[in-house]
Amino acid sequence: MTVQKEDIDRLGDNKKESNQVFYISLGIVFAIVFWGLLMPENFENTANSIFNFLVSKFGWFYLTSMFSFVVFSIWIAFSKYGSIKLGPDDAEPEYSIISWFAMLFSAGMGIGLVFWGVAEPLNHYMAPLGAQGGTTAAANFAIKKSFFHWGLHPWANYSVFALALAYMQFRKGKPGLTSSIFIPLIGEERASGSIGKFIDILAIFATVAGVATSLGLGTLQINSGLNHLFGIPETGLVQIIIVAVVTLLFMISAVSGLDKGIKILSNTNITLAVLLVVAAIIIGPTVLIINAFTEGVGAYLNSFIKDSLQIGAFSDSSWYGSWTIFYWAWWIAWAPFVGTFIARISRGRTIREFVGGVLLAPTLASFIWFATFGSLGINLGTGIASKAIESTPTAFFVVMQNYPLGSLISFIAICLLCTFFITSADSATFVLGMMSSNGDLNPTTKRKLIWGAIQSSLALALMLAGGLSMLQTASIAAAFPFVFVMIFGMVSLIKALRNEEVVN
Template sequence: MKKENNKVFYISLLLSIMVVFWGIIASENFQSIASSIMKFLTEYFGWAYLLSMLIFVIFALFLAFSRFGKIKLGPDNSTPEYSTLSWFAMLFGAGMGIGLVFWGVAEPLAHFTNPPYGTAGSPEAANFAMKSVFMHWGFHPWANYSILGLALAYFQFRKNKPALVSSVFIPIIGEERAKGSIGKLIDIFAIFATVGGVATSLGLGTLQINSGLNFLFNIPKNYKVQLIIILIVTVIYILTAVSGVEKGIKLISDINLYVAFGLLLLCILIGPKIQIINSLVNGLGEYVQNFIQDSLKISSYGDNGWLGSWRIFYWAWWIAWAPFVGTFIARISKGRTIKEFIMGVIVAPSLASFVWFSVFGSMGLNLSNKLSIDVLKSIAAEPDTALFVVLSNYKFGAIISIVAVFLLCTFFITSANSATFVLGMLSSNGNLNPSNKRKILWGIVQALFAVALLLSGGLGALQTASIAVAFPFIFVMILACVSIIKALKEEKSIVVKTKGSNVKNTIS
């Protein structure tokens, strides 16, 4: 590799290490500054998060059903490298990660026991809770991933450009500038956003794995145990990343999907079945009916505390994950059409998330029949233990909790090994198969970043850090939309099937 191409690697690595040491050496200062940034962004730019995420949904669906939908992400004769099931398993494991397990019970309970309006514990609060989790884990995050993922896949497989975020901007700034200092700055930021966003999820996973082991086996909840958890899982995810997509990442992702489905099925069997079905049906109705309104709902004069703590946090979290998840999804999506890509990345995972929250949310809300609102509020206040506390109130809860801990570990690994592979790509001039040495190094850096964030204040610091890292990437994503449209309009022709025959329709 040419020396000049190593600038992105060295600068991004140095920047990440500096933040790691900042979090470890001056944890209180780190927490204070992160909190100040979060307050500023929430108060003055909450509207930007809401508006941009809605734009991503509309733009992605427009592309899927437009005349560009039949364009292949690769040569016209290319075919998908992975089966649809394995493709879904890899993108789902990378895109949602530990969050589904961490918040599956805790978030619906939190909205149910402390809604921004209305009476806590009421049927209205329950409906609001399910509608909110559908919004937070539905079309918006996946559309956000699809924008960058589609652009990257299009340029690297159809236009034979490097697998770098900077390649997306070639139609806007030109190839020379994309390879120059502007492009390098974009790639450095993408790497830093990836490290920060993934470290957030790794920290959440570590806290919940520790809480599960404490609840099940009385293992202490402290930094020492958390460091051991991070060490063990780090070794596993680095090994799977080093073994490559086909042998390591795909295998773990397939296992993860089967375990997640098994856990879901077990909870349906022991859970309140009618409530689960009703929550799913009613939640979908509320979600669709209020989609635009909820996407843009922000108070001009009242308190936006709930909005900042939940929706804006999520939107920032998903945007922080976009460089990593988008790059990884692009890497595994060669040969699929634009429509197939967008529908597979947005609709299928969203439906899976709706079912997931209907099951686990209903199991938590159903406990209102025998537990007081104050008890439920205390359960929601400890999201890392909420799942295990709720499961303990059902038959075979202890056994299912063990399955849940195992799933946490596999989600942890699928997110981290995908990110490790992507970081290797982004810091190796877009090499689709980066060196093992580079993947190992980034795997270690991610683990250190997660440790630093945990030591600097736990979940609060993780939340604020993710928002701070994500904000500038809003504008990168919007420019990516402009770039992909410009590139697609320059396509010479597109094959459209008409009455059983292939007819070329010129779109340039």
């Protein structure tokens, strides 16, 4: 009877603590949103000042940290700890390799690939660093840098966070919370105290802000695509309708649960993405695409260490701040969301399987994507490239209209944007439900629906108010502490692994 009473008390305390995190997080999110809507100039100036300070003073820190994540991930995969399972020794993976990859890829990149697949290479092609725009050197630079920004670094960033969390969650039976990563370092009591709550609340804010920004950008690109194909106007009303329809769809998916909703949508994403790439390779300059991929991989590997640590110390470093460091900060801002989701779906895999799957497969897919659509854009010359980069949301469609069956490919891309949109929002509601329910692996439908409504409303409000870029900047600035979370995560994981009895 005493044991039962203790269990009831413990469950009550956990529920109380999770509700505290939930309500405090809601309050902070709403306060930030109202600040952005009511005093946009003040909000923008503050966010920009913080971000510019971080980029100018701590750019080196972003570079060295992200490089250390890559080194750590590769080391731990080949170390004696690589055979350790994320779960009990007899645990088996919950999902097939294809479904697992589909889910982690959809959550980790998703909308960003479609949004930047044409736009980034063409931006680099027209304004390369240290070369003349529109030249062969510019084209080589464009492919190499696109590979670099979407290659191993972002996925190593997710891997470090997700691996530490999955280990604590499934191997040690701790809550699926960011604060659990710190248990081997500071103890369970402190990790579940005020320090831990602060970390979990910060993770929730970074997730809400990051996902809301991406959903807003996705809405703008869907609207742009519909305008190009069907003449549907790019207006606030149309964007409200798009958000409403997609919200309804991901709410249905959220109710269906992880094994049905997100899994089915993620598999659909991979199918559409493969169809899109294959169609683009067939109708585009096929040999050029294959050559660009081959040469791009070689250039990426050849200058990997140099590019990883290059910051323009004795030259104009503004380019690195605008592109590489901005990307690194943005990936770190996404780490709490993507890392938590990847951890949730990775139970039963060994550390070696986990790192190999999270690092290599998505990186290869990104290389194929940027080689394909970057080559399609560059092949059309500087005239089309200049027109395409005038507006990032329309860049993809401007390029596609110059190829046979371009309208069909654009339509497939819009469908892919919608499924990526739904999957990202669905994954985010799941993760936010976990984060605000003391790490519950299967949060209640009610809590998921609340977070779903909040992030869609936030995306819509800031999009209509022109504040998406402000929110993106704010979320990146606020996520700076997560660099330390991941660094400590590596140290914490090593400390915990040293207590394992490893059988080689």
